[in-house]
Amino acid sequence: MHDPVRVGVIGCGNIFSRYATGMSRFPGLELVAVADTDPVRAQAAAAESGAVACTVDGLLGRTDVDVVVNITPPAAHAVVSEQVLAAGKHLYVEKPLAATSAAARAALAEADRRGLLFGAAPDTFLGSAGQTARAAIDGGVIGEPVGATAFVTHSQAETWHPDPTFLFRPGGGPALDMGPYYLSALVNCLGPVSAVYGTSRIGAPQRTVTAPGRLVDRIEVSVPTHTAATVTFASGVLATVMLSFDVWDHHLPFIEIYGTEGTLSLPNPNNYDGPVLLRRHGDPQWSELPPAVPPLARAGSDDQLMRGIGVADLAAALREARPHHATAGLAFHVLDALEAIAVSADTGAPVQLTTTCERPEPVDGTYGAEALNTLEVHP
Ligand SMILES: NC(=O)c1ccc[n+]([C@@H]2O[C@H](COP(=O)([O-])OP(=O)(O)OC[C@H]3O[C@@H](n4cnc5c(N)ncnc54)[C@H](O)[C@@H]3O)[C@@H](O)[C@H]2O)c1
Structure with a gap:
């Protein structure tokens, strides 16, 4: 010890x-x-x-x-x-x-x-869902990855954060606040990004804060709150990515990866655990993959936000x-890719990235953690 x-x-x-x-x-x-x-x-x-x-x-x-x-x-x-x-x-x-x-x-x-x-x-990609998806990709269960989708929908911070001002200012917005979860999960599975193209807008110029115990009533929005992007990976995979604080309701998945032999559907990358679903071409239905490392907490519970x-x-x-x-080098590449989407949205031109990173190695466990199944916190 x-x-x-x-x-x-x-x-x-x-x-x-x-x-x-x-x-x-x-x-x-x-x-x-x-x-x-x-x-x-x-x-x-x-x-x-x-x-x-x-x-x-x-x-x-x-x-x-x-x-x-x-x-x-x-x-x-x-x-x-x-x-x-x-x-x-x-x-x-x-x-x-x-x-x-x-x-x-x-x-x-x-x-x-x-x-x-x-x-x-x-x-979060160190949790069971990210590691399971990674093992499936590396094991070739969907063949060669060709495309992916990722949808960042509204985290509704105005309804629970006492002062979410920073989320609507430079450094925030759906791209920099939530985008890192989604892009890190994709880089974990697919490797580094090589180019991006984006368009964006501000949904509403002001936001009303309704959180209990709020410290501010209203926020002036100064960053785009809805972005649509195409993300090209160095491997050749093309991802369609939406980053939004304007989508309150939807039927969208979190992340899906489409291969020559099947599809993987990943759970919320803001969580560690959750079902990773596989459907190979010709399968009559989706099946849930066994977790590659032990889950840290009950899937879907608030404990996932620990x-x-x-x-x-x-x-x-x-x-x-x-x-x-979970290195700063990976986070730097992800930040660069998210910034490049914003640059592309401003200029109307695609951006080739000058940064790259290694895919993080898979992990073999959860560092002796006891799974949390009982604690509940507010999201
Ligand atoms: N709130 C969430 O659900 C959540 C979830 C995941 C990640 N994060 C990230 O965690 C970070 C913090 O988020 P938060 O919601 O706790 O923010 P917050 O505004 O509630 O808290 C930040 C704290 O940092 C203090 N602070 C500010 N500048 C400081 C400085 N120079 N030195 C020392 N203290 C300083 C502030 O006084 C405040 O208490 C952000 O980067 C956010 O993206 C937040």
């Missing part, structure tokens, strides 16, 4: 509880310190989790913090990530990697220079001196 890797969290807002509870599933992680620019939030997070409340500088100066999890809003990701790496700590940051790919570059270079691990959300496996993977990589999977 190894000692757990000691974790500090910067940013104690809406998602904090899901990290605290989610990380507590993994015996390889121990949450020791929390910090926020708002000391009241840091105190509340400390009371909830049993960690020590600190200032940001105080947390970064602690010798008992090995890995820092940056769950500040997107506009603060790059600055906080640079502070963490400058303090010599390994880092895991929420999605998107930064508000822009340009803003992420300094932190990527700093992590490289210092030899620090730099992980990034989303980590977070932490990406941090546990990074901690295991640190202990075992091996590569991790």
